[in-house]
Amino acid sequence: MHAIIQRLQDCLGPAGVLFEKEDLAPYCTDWRGIFSGTALAVALPKTTQQVAEVVQLCRAFQVKLIPQGGNTGLCGGATPEGDDPQIILSLKRLHQIREIDLENQTITVEAGCILQTLQEKVAASGAFFPLSLAAQGSCTIGGNLATNAGGINVLRYGNTRDICLGIEAVLASGEVYSQLKGLRKDNTGYDLKNLLIGSEGTLGIITAGVFKLFTAPLGHYAALVAIDDVSQMIALLQELQRRAGNELCAFEMMSRESLELTIRHFPQYNRPIFTAGKYTLLIELANFEEEHSPTSTRVQEVLEGSLENYLVKGAISDAAIASSQAQVNEFWGIRHHITLAQAKEPGNIKFDISFAISKIAGFIESTDALLKEQFDGVKIINFGHLGDGNLHYNLCAPEGASVDYIANHEKSLTEVVIAQIQLFGGSISAEHGIGQLKRDYLFQHRGGVAYQMMKDIKKALDPENLLNPKKVLL
Numbered sequence: 001m002h003a004i005i006q007r008l009q010d011c012l013g014p015a016g017v018l019f020e021k022e023d024l025a026p027y028c029t030d031w032r033g034i035f036s037g038t039a040l041a042v043a044l045p046k047t048t049q050q051v052a053e054v055v056q057l058c059r060a061f062q063v064k065l066i067p068q069g070g071n072t073g074l075c076g077g078a079t080p081e082g083d084d085p086q087i088i089l090s091l092k093r094l095h096q097i098r099e100i101d102l103e104n105q106t107i108t109v110e111a112g113c114i115l116q117t118l119q120e121k122v123a124a125s126g127a128f129f130p131l132s133l134a135a136q137g138s139c140t141i142g143g144n145l146a147t148n149a150g151g152i153n154v155l156r157y158g159n160t161r162d163i164c165l166g167i168e169a170v171l172a173s174g175e176v177y178s179q180l181k182g183l184r185k186d187n188t189g190y191d192l193k194n195l196l197i198g199s200e201g202t203l204g205i206i207t208a209g210v211f212k213l214f215t216a217p218l219g220h221y222a223a224l225v226a227i228d229d230v231s232q233m234i235a236l237l238q239e240l241q242r243r244a245g246n247e248l249c250a251f252e253m254m255s256r257e258s259l260e261l262t263i264r265h266f267p268q269y270n271r272p273i274f275t276a277g278k279y280t281l282l283i284e285l286a287n288f289e290e291e292h293s294p295t296s297t298r299v300q301e302v303l304e305g306s307l308e309n310y311l312v313k314g315a316i317s318d319a320a321i322a323s324s325q326a327q328v329n330e331f332w333g334i335r336h337h338i339t340l341a342q343a344k345e346p347g348n349i350k351f352d353i354s355f356a357i358s359k360i361a362g363f364i365e366s367t368d369a370l371l372k373e374q375f376d377g378v379k380i381i382n383f384g385h386l387g388d389g390n391l392h393y394n395l396c397a398p399e400g401a402s403v404d405y406i407a408n409h410e411k412s413l414t415e416v417v418i419a420q421i422q423l424f425g426g427s428i429s430a431e432h433g434i435g436q437l438k439r440d441y442l443f444q445h446r447g448g449v450a451y452q453m454m455k456d457i458k459k460a461l462d463p464e465n466l467l468n469p470k471k472v473l474l
């Protein structure tokens with residue numbers, strides 16, 4: 001047994017340290033089962049002070065440290081890699097809500113709090129917390145900060161970074177950086193909060209955050225829309241943005257292939273509208289006004305009016321508007337199950353990419369064509385947060401291909417897509433981060449100057465390379 005384990009137990013108590021092989025297993029493999037590694041132990045601190053003590057121990061023993069929240073990340077960022085002695089620092093037990101401050105419309109919460117728990121506690125106080133993603137039942141707010149998670153409400157509320165007012169973090173030195181005043185304006189020197197947010201556990205361990213709270217919408221209106229043409233989707237998005245402003249919360253796109261895959265694995269979602277177009281849109285608007293006519297609200301009229309126009313001019317082939325909150329939830333059910341369905345497929349390559357909205361139609365058309373030409377039968381599972389210019393452009397093996405197809409073609413498929421992303425001025429990571437998955441492409445994508453700045457920052461904040469080594473940067 002490594003000597004650090006006894007010292008960790010002295011610090012965290014026996015329940016705060018796992019080191020038996022079967023206890024370590026779920027922490028050492030990522031959610032998709034693609035990345036796995038080994039660790040000496042999992043440390044489960046309950047306070048920020050304990051996190052700082054664990055970091056000091058790791059420094060003393062020169063043991064690397066992998067921060068982990070809910071382990072739902074899609075880039076292998078929370079999984080140990082390599083042969084260096086390392087421990088996983090799970091934030092799971094550091095999960096208290098420290099304060100809900102309705103006067104200032106803020107919440108201060110510890111990193112290990114599950115996102116859904118946070119949403120529910122805020123809702124019970126009468127306010128609204130907008131960050132929402134399919135993994136919300138398992139992911140933690142610390143993981144959301146560390147990855148600057150996006151999700152389904154970015155159109156109206158922005159990414160995690162946009163709703164965060166301050167953080168507390170333990171640095172590689174073992175010191176605690178704390179900025180939890182909840183100020184809405186604070187131009188005092190460099191923006192350290194935004195440096196740590198999105199740093200994927202490589203610059204500090206986030207132990208708490210203070211966030212904005214919002215007024216809860218009075219209702220949501222959602223529609224499924226069958227549509228073939230990507231340019232028409234963008235036109236509809238822009239019309240809704242013009243007419244509804246930021247009451248438009250979500251504008252999600254799902255290709256027919258992504259829905260067929262989902263229905264195959266989750267047949268309860270079989271609905272005729274999903275095969276009526278090449279793509280299905282899931283559009284959601286939030287209502288903040290009392291009804292302005294006996295039967296409808298203004299946003300409802302905007303949604304219905306726009307869809308009717310598009311139906312009349314033949315730009316969409318079908319539309320279904322949810323008639324109850326239960327139906328809104330059902331619409332979201334299928335959208336959220338696409339990632340789960342993909343995880344059940346034997347092999348796939350994920351691209352979480354973003355573009356300026358005006359470039360999306362061109363990217364899809366030319367990349368679909370290139371892939372079909374060069375990789376006969378390869379399946380393109382394209383869906384995503386279209387309103388944010390964010391596509392989850394994923395590739396699966398052709399029907400009946402050998403089980404090694406993806407492994408054998410991964411490099412060449414990836415090179416085609418990455419070259420196309422560069423050509424259309426996009427990003428290789430819209431919201432999932434870099435982790436291990438995209439690490440080898442970061443230099444090429446960001447260029448030498450930006451890459452060297454990142455390396456210099458890492459060296460300044462973590463000179464011994466203790467925090468999440470081999471992630472983000474080579």
Ligand SMILES: Cc1cc2nc3c(=O)[nH]c(=O)nc-3n(C[C@H](O)[C@H](O)[C@H](O)COP(=O)(O)OP(=O)(O)OC[C@H]3O[C@@H](n4cnc5c(N)ncnc54)[C@H](O)[C@@H]3O)c2cc1C
Pocket residue numbers: 031066067068069070071072073074076077078091111132133134135138139140141142143144145146147148149150151152200201202204205206207336339340431432435468471
């Ligand atoms: C079904 C499904 C749907 C998803 N949908 C979305 C989506 O719509 N939008 C989106 O952005 N993501 C999405 N994700 C990805 C994932 O849920 C997010 O990246 C989430 O923010 C990760 O949170 P986590 O607590 O699980 O972090 P983990 O997976 O545990 O860790 C992720 C990264 O953050 C680091 N980290 C974790 N906690 C801390 C901490 N306290 N301090 C410092 N570093 C830390 C880890 O080292 C790792 O690098 C989805 C995942 C799944 C499985």
